[in-house]
Amino acid sequence: MPSANQVFDYIIVGAGPAGSVLANRLSADPRHNVLLLEAGGKDNYPWIHIPVGYLYCIGNPRTDWCFKTEAQAGLQGRSLSYPRGKVLGGSSSINGMIYMRGQASDYDRWAAQGNTGWAWNDVLPLFKRSQKHFAGNSDVHGSDGEWRVEQQRYSWPILDAFREAAAQSAIESVSDFNTGDNQGCGYFQVNQRRGVRWNASKAFLRPVLKRPNLTVLTDVQVDKVLLSQGRATHVKARWQGADHAFTARREIVLCAGAIGSPGILQRSGIGPRPLLESLGITVQHELPGVGGNLQDHLQLRLIFKLTKARTLNQVANSLWGKVGMALRYAYDRSGPLAMAPSQLGAFVKSDPDQPSANLQYHVQPLSLERFGEPLHTFPAFTASVCNLRPKSRGRVDIRSANPDDAPLIDPNYLSHPDDLKVAADAIRLTRRIVASPALQVFSPEEYLPGKALQTEQELYEAASRIGTTIFHPVGTCRMGQDAHAVVDAELRVHGVAGLRVADASIMPDIVSGNTCSPTLMIGEKAAQLILATPFHTQEQEAGVSRAPATPVA
Incomplete structure (x- = not known):
């Protein structure tokens, strides 16, 4: 001391x-x-370290500051929860563990922009210095550092099918998002050590x-x-x-x-x-x-009901499913409890004129109304898609000189018309992927935002209704x-x-x-x-x- x-x-x-x-x-x-x-x-809260425990850390005042945004005009007046880590490790203790x-x-x-020393060739050695990558040293990865990067230890058929559907939609399958060009579809690498959050x-x-x-x-x-x-x-x-x-x-x-x-x-x-x-x-x-x-990634969480599919919704809502998950995790630190919240990802262009991928997908074998609430009882998956380079800008300000007073957080989501256009394009692209042959065996049915919404203005309204922060x-x-x-x-x-x-x-x-x-x-x-x-x-x-x-x- x-x-x-x-x-x-x-x-x-x-x-x-x-x-x-x-x-x-x-x-x-x-x-x-x-x-x-x-x-x-x-x-030292146990749910920090069990990967699926993010469900119990976000919105929990023990681990999350539980901030709220101001009411967002671009989100139909909604105020969003704004998770930030409240423990050693900060938000790396409650996030999705994705190495990106x-x-x-x-x-x-x-x-x-005049920031000398911050180009890709300048920062790549810094990424490599702290990295302990499962594949060892290479031109783009390091293995002598402390920041563990591993492959995921569990997969779901529905995610494999989404990846195949993406390929059928001209989105190439890739094995590594971290070479400098992340365009394509593949499984995220995660910050874990043998099935435990790192x-x-x-x-x-x-x-x-x-x-x-x-x-x-x-x-x-x-x-x-x-x-x-x-x-x-x-x-x-x-x-x-x-x-x-x-x-x-x-x-x-x-x-x-x-x-x-x-x-x-x-x-x-x-x-x-x-x-x-x-x-x-x-x-x-x-x-x-x-x-x-202030900039943030606003995600649009499109949810699709399924038939003939096993998702975390059924497993987590079943007593025997919970017992099975616990036993599997205790045995070899695998199974659903070892899951990152988003296992499969994709980086794509919302339209061909984009200079590089400007959309990111987080595909999850689960669904819920919002983080902190129970999983749905029906089988479903979520295709969350965000605009990687939003043009909307917001502010963070103190409300008073008292450090105990929560800050005023105003992300100003969807205030720029280009962000609305990208959101509408993202919904249309997601529907095209889900309509591909590889997913039809599961009979996907759009639950959110709803397939009846088709016009440009209706898609703008859909984005404002289902959009939520991805905590960036x-x-x-x-x-x-x-x-x-x-x-x-x-x-x-x-x-x-x-x-x-x-x-x-x-x-x-x-x-x-x-x-x-x-x-x-x-x-x-x-x-x-x-x-x-x-x-x-x-x-x-x-x-x-x-x-x-x-x-x-």
Whole structure:
């Protein structure tokens, strides 16, 4: 435990994927004294580790912050649940475990916007460094790292049939989505270790907790960063029922995610002046882009009833089915309990004019009205499809200066007309795939949104009715060089020395796929950038010596 006058070289706020890998890398040098602060608790809830347990972690206040969005005009006034991990490992402890990098063009586009060092050829070695891939080392994969990537241990005939139907619809079958071009249909690779979830805590924190120069504290509610003469020097937080100001000699790194990091900056007086002044917060440094540029993947969950098919719906709603699942999992860590929520995926173009695949499918041998609710009693599968590069933009802002108050989250879904067009095209494409011969033995019948909806306007209405988040918020502390950028290409907050942000919030544009592993890569990049900065340079900028200082009260 930290002593009353202890000073740390680096303070990391948030123990999600980026914060976990950053704490590991910085503390690998015994000269660095590192403090990692996590607002949630320990990742010792059993359902975190059993893969199908995501059904019991999302919407559970023990593991999820249980945020809600503002009512969305584009979703018929609905407010959506907005899951975010509330334990060590962050959202890697409650997500779908899919290992996905996105497309090479995503990162090349970041670099083309002036973010030097972020092109695909720059970040690929970082992906490989942390990876422990089941197939070993290759040009695109690594096997010497900590982030386990394995093949799934269970399959369903209905998913094999969907993959064949996709092939009949001119969507090529592929074996690996992570080579830089993910177009095609195949089974996702997952972050598991022999049928058990492999989160960022297991990968990067547990193996190094005995390092004397690494301190990890949980249940720490961070309020703000304190500045001294324009430099970030302390983190003000509540821990064990008392207020603390933890002191950083060199740098503070926010890794609290696309929802948490902009909130900490805003409470620190770093953000849009009108917002801060309206909440009575003194403006320490005006940065209008903090909290803006929110992007997310909106999924359309098309559900098809089946006949002559076995799905998780029947198995999970049967006493004997539950017993069988438990016995199978206890025996060899396989069966339905070892399932990732989405086993089969596809990346396709919504229309031929798209430069690369702009739709992602998550195909599931189950159906339910919404996550957190029971599975349907009838056999069915879900073909969830999302627009990978939405043009709609939203915001995340604090509601008050009180860190206990939930943030205002407004994704502004389907506010751009192009997103409506892509949604309608996605529904039509899904219907074409399901109508292919390979699936007809199961007699699929469209349950949602309903086959009667056919016109363009009806499909727009369908998208607004069934659309829901796939939990990929990014972009709220955007990397760039313009007036609305929050961090530069080295992840340093513009105009504030000693402060960086390293999480999904720095993405200028959302990646074309799941966001967990790209966020982990951002943590690797942050470590690379920080370790490339000589100690003496940081200390000269800070105006401090190696001697411990007394933290403020």
